[in-house]
Amino acid sequence: MSEKKEIKEKEKEQRTVLKAAEMDPKFKYEVSKIPGAEKLMLCFQCGTCTADCPIARFSDSYRPRQILRMTQLGLKDMVLSSDQIWLCAACYTCVDHCPQDVEISSVLRALRNIAVREGYMPPVFKELSGAILETGLAYKIPELRLKRRQEAGLPQLPKANLESVSKLFNRTGFSKLVEKGGNSYA
Amino acid sequence: MPKLKYLLFLGCAIPYRELSYEISARKIAQKLGIELVEMPDHNCCGLPLDPANHNIMLALASRNLCIAEQQGLNIMTLCPGCAGTLRKVNKTLKEDKNLREIVNDYMKDVGLEFKGTIEVKHLMQILAEDVGLERIKEAVQRPLTKLSVAEHNGCHVVRPQKQIGFDDPENPKILKSLIEVTGAKCLDYMDETECCGAPVIGVNDKVPLSLARDKLSHVKAVNTQAIITVCPFCHMMFDTNQPRIERMFNEVYGIPVLHYPQLLGLAMGFTPEELALKELRVDASKLLGLI
Numbered sequence: 001m002s003e004k005k006e007i008k009e010k011e012k013e014q015r016t017v018l019k020a021a022e023m024d025p026k027f028k029y030e031v032s033k034i035p036g037a038e039k040l041m042l043c044f045q046c047g048t049c050t051a052d053c054p055i056a057r058f059s060d061s062y063r064p065r066q067i068l069r070m071t072q073l074g075l076k077d078m079v080l081s082s083d084q085i086w087l088c089a090a091c092y093t094c095v096d097h098c099p100q101d102v103e104i105s106s107v108l109r110a111l112r113n114i115a116v117r118e119g120y121m122p123p124v125f126k127e128l129s130g131a132i133l134e135t136g137l138a139y140k141i142p143e144l145r146l147k148r149r150q151e152a153g154l155p156q157l158p159k160a161n162l163e164s165v166s167k168l169f170n171r172t173g174f175s176k177l178v179e180k181g182g183n184s185y186a
Numbered sequence: 187m188p189k190l191k192y193l194l195f196l197g198c199a200i201p202y203r204e205l206s207y208e209i210s211a212r213k214i215a216q217k218l219g220i221e222l223v224e225m226p227d228h229n230c231c232g233l234p235l236d237p238a239n240h241n242i243m244l245a246l247a248s249r250n251l252c253i254a255e256q257q258g259l260n261i262m263t264l265c266p267g268c269a270g271t272l273r274k275v276n277k278t279l280k281e282d283k284n285l286r287e288i289v290n291d292y293m294k295d296v297g298l299e300f301k302g303t304i305e306v307k308h309l310m311q312i313l314a315e316d317v318g319l320e321r322i323k324e325a326v327q328r329p330l331t332k333l334s335v336a337e338h339n340g341c342h343v344v345r346p347q348k349q350i351g352f353d354d355p356e357n358p359k360i361l362k363s364l365i366e367v368t369g370a371k372c373l374d375y376m377d378e379t380e381c382c383g384a385p386v387i388g389v390n391d392k393v394p395l396s397l398a399r400d401k402l403s404h405v406k407a408v409n410t411q412a413i414i415t416v417c418p419f420c421h422m423m424f425d426t427n428q429p430r431i432e433r434m435f436n437e438v439y440g441i442p443v444l445h446y447p448q449l450l451g452l453a454m455g456f457t458p459e460e461l462a463l464k465e466l467r468v469d470a471s472k473l474l475g476l477i
Contacts, residue, residue: 035240035285058396086237086389091381093346096355103346109327112237125238125469132246136229137198145201152209152462157201160229164296170251171295174235174242 010060023074031071034113036106043068049094049104055087062087064094064104071111080115086122111139116177129178135161190316191221192262192307193254199418200228200264203426204447206462207418210447211264211309213461217325217454218317221361222262227253231268232275244285245292247275252298261306266417269308270342274349276306304437308343310416311352314360322367327455329369332476333406335449336373336410337361338401338424341381355379364446365414368453375473376404384419399421399431411473413443421445425467442470452477 035076049064050056056063062084070079079085085108115121128138135141141157146153149157169175200208215222232246251272254261263269279286282300293299307315313322337358353360358379365372380401383394399459402424405413415421425443432438443466451461452474463470 019474054383054397055386055393058383058400059390059393061377062393083389087386089341089381089383089385089394090237091385093341093345093379093381095346096348102268109237109240113240116238121238122389122406125235128234129238130237132230137201138230138234139198139202141201143468148205149201154205154208154212155224157196158225158228161227161296164249165246167295168245168292169242171292172239172241173275177239180212 024076025074027074027076028072031110034110036103037110039102040107042100043102044100045069048097052093052097055089059087072076079111080118081120085111133166136162136165188220193257193259194222195224195225195261195268197265197268204418204421206465207264207445209462210445210451213456214447214450223259231271233267233271235298244275244289248289248293248300251276252293252300255301255303259283260304262309262312264307264309266340266342269306272306277349309383310343310361315365319363319367322401325423326368326453328477330453331369333370333411334373334404335365335370335414336375337365337414338420340420350426353377363400368450373408375409382420382423382448384423395434398427399435413441414446415443415447416446435448442466442473
């Protein structure tokens with residue numbers, strides 16, 4: 001799709017009529033209960049977050065201000081199923097700049113956490129989880145790299161207690177979420 | 187001066203992709219009299235899973251903090267992601283009794299307890315606060331006066347300001363002053379404080395690569411001879427991904443990206459081999475001609 005066409009499509013999307021019946025008025029309370037997202041309701045749509053967001057500068061679709069408004073309005077399904085919530089780089093520029101002290105990055109994290117619970121999880125998290133359960137680290141370190149460590153005179157990597165790691169995955173309920181959510185992300 | 191003895195928390199990205207950062211950091215630490223103790227057991231800091239589930243991040247981060255408490259040592263990290271996560275969780279658990287109870291309930295399952303007895307610092311913070319610029323200056327044997335470089339801080343060393351409380355995120359000066367003690371000139375450029383884009387690369391590559399390219403073009407505009415980073419992820423974006431960005435946008439940059447300890451190590455008189463400069467993706471040999 002050409003860029004012009006893409007922008008036109010976007011505009012069309014933005015003109016979509018929202019029906020009150022499709023909104024979940026309780027959604028904002030659900031989100032603002034999550035640590036870090038408490039001040040969601042204080043967002044007065046000034047747009048500082050979007051203006052200062054490095055990702056928004058290069059993405060046609062990622063607009064933190066919009067996501068916060070959609071969350072306040074209760075457009076739950078639209079927000080949770082969107083690819084956009086996964087684009088926040090958590091650089092925290094918006095958090096440092098928000099005049100209302102809303103932790104926008106944390107609201108995004110809260111939305112992602114709920115999305116995962118609802119079965120939307122980008123496949124990368126299944127990979128990361130698998131590696132952590134298997135090795136303690138988020139990436140499986142290739143043999144070659146371990147050999148290079150030895151050659152360079154670096155100490156061996158500390159071994160993680162994998163039993164403990166696995167216990168924590170179960171205890172927090174995250175194991176179940178990974179099993180459930182791994183394949184349902186579009 | 188505080189006792190310079192820390193528990194080294196390596197994290198995941200450095201042993202996976204950025205050995206040259208670890209190699210050079212250990213070299214300069216030794217030279218500055220920083221004693222590094224290996225973590226006896228450690229797992230991922232938790233940050234990569236925070237987007238998926240906040241509680242697993244808390245549990246993984248807390249487990250590392252508890253292990254460090256058992257060793258009775260403050261943590262030093264080389265990765266700002268690990269530093270930011272461990273610092274934030276450490277601070278929150280020290281202040282928030284309710285959350286501490288929840289986390290300690292998790293920790294009980296693995297035979298640990300969070301007590302709140304240690305601190306976490308990134309290498310840059312240790313250099314600036316605990317070692318001090320004066321002492322670093324004394325260790326410089328070969329001032330790099332012919333070099334002009336650009337710094338890239340990395341977000342998690344300084345943001346969110348309220349929770350991290352180090353340097354000024356809007357006008358960061360500490361990495362600049364650490365660069366200047368090596369004798370090199372530190373250049374100003376446009377959008378200096380902007381993110382490298384790395385955290386998004388797992389779900390989308392076009393946006394973060396465009397962001398990194400923007401940064402590369404801004405440092406190129408001021409004729410930098412190198413970019414200096416203190417983060418394995420920023421380093422991957424600018425060094426490992428530089429040829430990819432060049433292909434994607436049909437442009438040529440050829441800007442070497444050095445880990446700060448490599449720059450300082452050169453000024454201390456270490457050889458390029460000792461600092462693993464050969465492991466950089468973008469060739470730095472032109473730069474070495476100026477030393």
